[in-house]
Amino acid sequence: xxxVATTNQASADRAAAAHGVRHAFADAGExxxxxxxxxxxxxxxxxxxxxxxxxxxxxxKHVVSEWPLGVDADEASELxxxxxxxxxxxxxxLQGHHSPSARFAADLLADGRIGTLESVALVAExxxxxxxxxxxNLVFGLDPSGGTNILTxxxxxxxxxxxxxxxxLAEVSARLPRTHDRxxxxxxxxxxxxxxxxxxxxxxxxxxxxxxxxxxxGGNGPIQDGFLLKLVGSDGTLTATPAQRGTFIHWGDWDVxxxxxxxxxxxxxxxxxxxVRTGPPANIAALYQEVARAITEDRQPHPGFETALRxxxxxxxxxxxxxxxxxxxxx
Numbered sequence: 001x002x003x004v005a006t007t008n009q010a011s012a013d014r015a016a017a018a019h020g021v022r023h024a025f026a027d028a029g030e031x032x033x034x035x036x037x038x039x040x041x042x043x044x045x046x047x048x049x050x051x052x053x054x055x056x057x058x059x060x061k062h063v064v065s066e067w068p069l070g071v072d073a074d075e076a077s078e079l080x081x082x083x084x085x086x087x088x089x090x091x092x093x094l095q096g097h098h099s100p101s102a103r104f105a106a107d108l109l110a111d112g113r114i115g116t117l118e119s120v121a122l123v124a125e126x127x128x129x130x131x132x133x134x135x136x137n138l139v140f141g142l143d144p145s146g147g148t149n150i151l152t153x154x155x156x157x158x159x160x161x162x163x164x165x166x167x168x169l170a171e172v173s174a175r176l177p178r179t180h181d182r183x184x185x186x187x188x189x190x191x192x193x194x195x196x197x198x199x200x201x202x203x204x205x206x207x208x209x210x211x212x213x214x215x216x217x218g219g220n221g222p223i224q225d226g227f228l229l230k231l232v233g234s235d236g237t238l239t240a241t242p243a244q245r246g247t248f249i250h251w252g253d254w255d256v257x258x259x260x261x262x263x264x265x266x267x268x269x270x271x272x273x274x275x276v277r278t279g280p281p282a283n284i285a286a287l288y289q290e291v292a293r294a295i296t297e298d299r300q301p302h303p304g305f306e307t308a309l310r311x312x313x314x315x316x317x318x319x320x321x322x323x324x325x326x327x328x329x330x331x
Contacts (some may be wrong), residue, residue: 002038005031028052032059039089039291042066045140047146048214049077057082062089068156069308071147076312080305091291091301096161096250098286100269103163105231105256107239113258114233120166120212124249127156130198130218142183142194149196151176151315155216156161157250158227160311161301162214166231167206169314171329174202176322177243179218202318222246229254244279252279253296 003023016024023070025031032040032055040056042049042065056063063083069092070076072143079254083090128135129150134142141148141220163169179198182191200216226242229248236258243253256263270278272285287301294301310330317328 002036003031003034003110029055029059032056032061039064039295040179046071046152047140047145050079054080054082057086057088059142060086060088062291062295064091064093064288065308066093067160067306067311068147068152069305069307070194073309073312073316076305076309078226080309088140089291089295090305091287091294092303092305093284093287094160094250094307094311095280095287095302096157097164097307098290099161099164099250099254099283100265100271100286101240101243101254101256102161102164102249104263104265104269105229105238108238108256108258108263109165109231109233113236114231114238115235117166117206117208117210117231117233118314119210120162120206121213121230121232122158122162122214122249124154124158124214124216124225125219125221125223125225126150126200127215127219127223129154130179130194131183131220132180133220134192134194135186138186139185139192142192142196142253142300144153144196150216150218151197151200151318151326154218155214156311156315157248158216159314161250161263162212165229166210166212168310169204169212169330170207171327172202172204172314172317173207173319174200174318175323176200176319192195195258196278197322200318202321208211223248226252247279251283256288300312 002023004012004015004021005028009026012024012026018060039062042052046068049183068308070079140146176197177199180194183194198218202214204212223246226247229240231238239257240254243255272282276282276285288300313331317330321328
């Protein structure tokens with residue numbers, strides 16, 4: 001790590017000192033312009049992604065952006081066009097794409113271990129979003145214009161992991177119920193207005209023709225069961241649950257079963273150095289490993305901004321379907 005930037009020089013200096021980083025800035029543009037910087041990591045709130053990404057692109061630097069890429073599909077489209085025009089390497093942190101468990105499950109399907117895929121069902125917990133309480137540092141996410149809520153963050157990551165295994169959704173019919181118009185700020189007696197969904201419910205069709213059902217339940221947390229993924233094929237059923245209770249589908253390792261048989265994920269699916277802990281750090285490390293290889297090989301990494309844009313369009317289709325009750329095709 002070469003440089004850090006926050007919006008405050010004192011906090012940037014403290015972060016740099018704590019992690020042995022050479023440069024500290026109070027402006028992301030100054031960081032991006034510095035000659036020692038090769039790649040800019042955009043790890044601010046979603047509402048601030050566009051400005052930092054544009055600063056990096058203007059400086060001709062490679063970019064890794066946290067998910068979501070932008071606050072909506074229109075902003076994601078603008079950023080994707082700009083990154084393509086800049087000719088730099090660009091990636092988005094949808095780490096479920098690099099989960100060893102997800103990749104293993106995808107290969108089991110591709111190898112015909114459960115026959116032809118007929119249906120997919122995912123039930124997952126979306127806390128800390130969607131509950132009757134909210135942590136003080138997440139209050140900003142109750143305004144949908146900020147691009148950070150149970151649909152964009154939790155369902156966004158969960159659906160990316162599901163599609164990594166089962167293939168892309170082609171059509172969705174959705175509901176986005178809002179259970180709480182006001183929520184309590186945890187640790188206070190203050191309530192604040194909420195304009196974001198409490199749950200994400202959808203039915204759809206995959207491009208393969210298989211059906212899909214997804215329920216992401218909001219709540220106050222802590223996470224209990226995490227998730228259950230079930231893939232039903234013509235010759236068998238594959239189920240996946242967290243190997244460590246209370247982890248999200250894109251974070252940790254999975255217990256994978258076909259019928260009653262427990263299938264261990266082979267070590268060959270773990271590509272990062274042995275010193276990296278399993279679970280969330282490993283999946284993030286695998287994404288950065290992919291970015292490094294892409295830079296070396298002069299290609300785009302996966303998932304890049306184009307994948308992020310397609311995923312934003314999926315979420316936009318879910319929102320439109322929830323608004324008008326019409327099934328929507330994914331562009």
